[in-house]
Amino acid sequence: MVKSISQLVLLSLVFGACVMFSAAVSAETPTADANAGRELYKIAGGYGCGVCHGKVGDGGGQAGGRVRGATTELFNTALAIQPTMMLLVNALDAQNRADLVAYLESLALMPLVTMAYDGMAYDGMAWTIVQEPASKGQTVQLLVFNDSFEDLTLDLSAFGLASLVVAPMETQVVDWIAETGSYFLPDDSLFVVSEELVCIH
């Protein structure tokens, strides 16, 4: 009986050590989930990352700036030294951080075309367009920001997409699988999709 109790205690200790070791390993090497990171991006800190970094890590003209493609090292550095980010240290565990970085890395694989409409600018200056090079088959993110107080309807039929209605001060993002060709953007500039793979970062 004594022997069996000793064996039980020993077994428990070994099992406990295994659990602790396993937890330590998983804490060090969480499996990153970009989809979980995307959802966390919307709500982290209670207000979401987008308030400071734009809807899809584009910066959105906000204080936090662009974070598409941010690495784990950059993310952890921000958590260590950037005053606003430092307060999030205890709110984001290792899994959360890995998921967020995976999401930001996934964004960097998608060329971004930013189209900002300023309702108070002169007609010829109403659009500010920033485009990244894209190649056939890539998922391109078309981001539209309506910086006006009226609904904005944007014809995206050239892209094979339905028209987009963007509410006042709203930002919308549409994913588009790029086809080779040239596409007119709202400011009459051309967005060229090449056949060959291009590197955007």
Added chain:
Amino acid sequence: MKALAFATTLAFSAFSGAALAESMTVYKSPTCGCCAEWIEIMEAKGHDIKVKHPFNLASTKRELGVPKQLESCHTTIIDGYVFEGHIPEVDILAFLANPPANAMGMAVPGMPQLSPGMAPRGKAYSGFKVIGFDKSGKFTLVNQY
């Protein structure tokens, strides 16, 4: 007329800031540092601030009537009006001195780098709009920095 009311508010504020002190309730996340900076600025001006950390800040904003596209980090309630984000004190006082008909409140969307609570102390505010919103969902430009 609006400009006169605004100027009157400014002049009155300069001579008797304490008399204009408002009671404010700020809804924020406990992890928000720039919210705390904005609160410090308001407290330094003599305003009485009550801070709340709701479990779900996003749904609280919906309940308070903050338009989704005007969201920032913190939401402030004064006299039943909603003030979203890093709004300069002077704009809040001008609004309260002469609230527009049907108004719900004002917002500075996002986190502009040179807004109160974001900008280094003493640095001029710049690069953002103060936007009014009313009960019909209409937006108007109140001020631009």
